[in-house]
Amino acid sequence: MSEPAPQSARRPGLALQAPRTQSAITSPTRISLRQINAFYGPKQALFDVNLEIPDNAVTAFIGASGCGKSTLLRCLNRMNDTIPGARVEGQILMDGVDVNGAEIDPVSVRSRIGMVFQKPSPFPMSIYDNVAYGPRTHKLTKSKADLDELVERSLRRAALWEEAKDRLDKSGLGLSGGQQQRLCIARALAVSPAVILMDEPCSALDPVATAHIEQLIEDLRKHTCIVIVTHSMAQAARISQITAFFNMGQLIETAPTDQLFTAPKVEQTQDYITGRFG
Amino acid sequence: METTAAKSLIGTRKPHLGDTTFHISLYVAGAIVVVVLASILLIMFLGGRQAFETFGVGFIWSTEWNAVTSIYGALPAITGTLITALLAICIAWPIGFGIAFFLTEICPRALRAPLGIAIELLAAIPSIVYGMWGFFVLAPFMAETVQPWLTEVFAWIPPLGDSFFWFSAPPLGVGLMTASLVLAVMILPFIAATTRDVMLSTPQLLKDGAYAMGATRWETLTGVVIPAVRGSLFGAVFLGLGRALGETMAVVFVIGNATRMPDSLYAPSASIASVVANNFPEAETGSIQLAALLGLGFILFVVSFGVLALARLLLRQERMA
Numbered sequence: 008m009s010e011p012a013p014q015s016a017r018r019p020g021l022a023l024q025a026p027r028t029q030s031a032i033t034s035p036t037r038i039s040l041r042q043i044n045a046f047y048g049p050k051q052a053l054f055d056v057n058l059e060i061p062d063n064a065v066t067a068f069i070g071a072s073g074c075g076k077s078t079l080l081r082c083l084n085r086m087n088d089t090i091p092g093a094r095v096e097g098q099i100l101m102d103g104v105d106v107n108g109a110e111i112d113p114v115s116v117r118s119r120i121g122m123v124f125q126k127p128s129p130f131p132m133s134i135y136d137n138v139a140y141g142p143r144t145h146k147l148t149k150s151k152a153d154l155d156e157l158v159e160r161s162l163r164r165a166a167l168w169e170e171a172k173d174r175l176d177k178s179g180l181g182l183s184g185g186q187q188q189r190l191c192i193a194r195a196l197a198v199s200p201a202v203i204l205m206d207e208p209c210s211a212l213d214p215v216a217t218a219h220i221e222q223l224i225e226d227l228r229k230h231t232c233i234v235i236v237t238h239s240m241a242q243a244a245r246i247s248q249i250t251a252f253f254n255m256g257q258l259i260e261t262a263p264t265d266q267l268f269t270a271p272k273v274e275q276t277q278d279y280i281t282g283r284f285g
Numbered sequence: 286m287e288t289t290a291a292k293s294l295i296g297t298r299k300p301h302l303g304d305t306t307f308h309i310s311l312y313v314a315g316a317i318v319v320v321v322l323a324s325i326l327l328i329m330f331l332g333g334r335q336a337f338e339t340f341g342v343g344f345i346w347s348t349e350w351n352a353v354t355s356i357y358g359a360l361p362a363i364t365g366t367l368i369t370a371l372l373a374i375c376i377a378w379p380i381g382f383g384i385a386f387f388l389t390e391i392c393p394r395a396l397r398a399p400l401g402i403a404i405e406l407l408a409a410i411p412s413i414v415y416g417m418w419g420f421f422v423l424a425p426f427m428a429e430t431v432q433p434w435l436t437e438v439f440a441w442i443p444p445l446g447d448s449f450f451w452f453s454a455p456p457l458g459v460g461l462m463t464a465s466l467v468l469a470v471m472i473l474p475f476i477a478a479t480t481r482d483v484m485l486s487t488p489q490l491l492k493d494g495a496y497a498m499g500a501t502r503w504e505t506l507t508g509v510v511i512p513a514v515r516g517s518l519f520g521a522v523f524l525g526l527g528r529a530l531g532e533t534m535a536v537v538f539v540i541g542n543a544t545r546m547p548d549s550l551y552a553p554s555a556s557i558a559s560v561v562a563n564n565f566p567e568a569e570t571g572s573i574q575l576a577a578l579l580g581l582g583f584i585l586f587v588v589s590f591g592v593l594a595l596a597r598l599l600l601r602q603e604r605m606a
């Protein structure tokens with residue numbers, strides 16, 4: 008929580024850099040998915056997904072639209088519970104607890120897992136109140152001073168402090184798209200989540216804002232388990248350590264990112280990453 | 286060859302008859318609204334001018350309305366209008382919100398459409414039917430059951446000033462309270478339907494954002510959704526208020542039609558609309574009574590217009606945010 012603010016590391020050119028070579032992942036598993044099947048009414052969206060998601064790393068889900076990658080992401084924090092008719096079977100083990108268990112309170116799961124959406128979704132309130140939303144809802148701070156500090160720390164970690172510090176009482180809706188997305192990340196960080204889920208967080212942003220967010224993800228993953236859904240294979244290659252490829256609701260292949268993009272084992276993966284796929 | 290082809294295709298500017306006719310007729314259609322509105326306002330004002338000139342500010346402030354002595358003060362009618370409309374809002378607002386939130390958040394999918402239709406049917410009932418129901422069903426029930434009970438429970442409330450006794454009064458049935466209840470039922474569908482539409486227009490992303498923060502359904506609704514659409518929700522209420530202010534037929538049946546200052550919530554009273562409806566047939570052309578009634582109409586027009594304008598303003602503010 009106390010690393011220096013990463014706002015100095017803004018390099019718009021980052022998005023254009025070649026993929027970094029990745030060393031083998033040594034961090035332990037944070038989330039284990041066992042036999043996940045998901046349904047929207049009668050339609051099955053996921054088939055027997057088994058996956059280990061490591062801690063302190065970025066895991067990317069890639070695949071064509073409708074392949075089930077967002078559905079799987081939403082399984083991890085029980086967001087599918089909010090969709091009428093949605094049903095998820097299987098085990099999602101997080102720190103030894105099955106968060107998909109019937110006796111688990113979905114609200115408590117979500118309070119420990121941050122989520123960032125495709126479109127920036129700031130609440131219609133001030134920047135300060137946006138970041139303070141989680142701590143206030145879950146009563147994480149004892150005093151106003153504590154809350155002030157937490158808000159500042161979260162905004163610094165999201166690389167938004169310098170731009171926002173003089174307008175904390177202004178509406179979050181007045182920020183630019185990229186700033187709004189960083190505000191949403193700050194909002195998620197304020198509850199110190201063990202896991203952060205990102206559903207195409209950059210698809211509504213321009214390349215400069217995308218570079219900001221990607222740099223931020225790189226900084227955050229040192230201490231957090233990050234799972235990101237992305238349509239951009241280049242982005243997956245740039246920022247993730249593990250990549251999982253989905254097709255038609257099935258997990259086709261999962262491997263360290265550099266390996267998956269250079270030497271995929273399954274032909275379907277090969278076809279997809281080389282663009283020979285519908 | 287090429288130039289002639291281009292000429293025949295492109296051509297110079299010339300009037301398109303159909304377009305011009307359409308254009309003009311649309312202007313006329315638009316102008317009709319403004320002309321009708323302005324002329325009604327003008328006629329009301331001119332017709333009522335005699336009353337304003339004769340009684341001055343007293344026309345609005347005087348509590349005496351007496352056809353025999355030809356003294357006309359509008360305050361009793363204005364008071365009756367405001368009390369019934371505001372009471373109706375106080376009753377219908379929470380229920381309407383409850384219906385809307387139930388429909389959008391809790392209600393099983395299969396029940397949504399039938400319930401939505403039922404609410405719209407409630408709005409389709411003619412006001413004279415509400416009036417008869419109020420007079421034959423609600424008023425006796427109020428007189429025999431509700432009002433005696435209310436008196437028993439709330440008799441301890443001290444009177445307002447020395448002339449308004451809240452619930453300590455003979456339970457007559459017809460009067461302010463019954464009129465308010467009928468009005469509440471009448472405006473309920475408007476408030477519920479508008480609120481439901483506002484709630485449905487809330488972006489799912491906003492709710493997902495709150496849910497993802499670990500907010501409960503209640504916290505999401507009160508902390509994020511309602512603040513986001515606050516202006517529109519007030520707009521819904523003001524639309525209901527505007528309707529309650531001007532409602533005539535149902536009120537004539539149940540308000541008791543006594544043009545004097547009410548001394549309790551049970552008291553027979555009158556609203557601007559009911560006074561006009563009751564007295565208009567007897568008012569002679571050119572009489573001060575007719576002027577007073579038209580003046581009343583003008584006042585009601587201004588009040589309703591103000592409320593509706595405020596509602597529009599609030600609804601629009603939200604759309605721009």
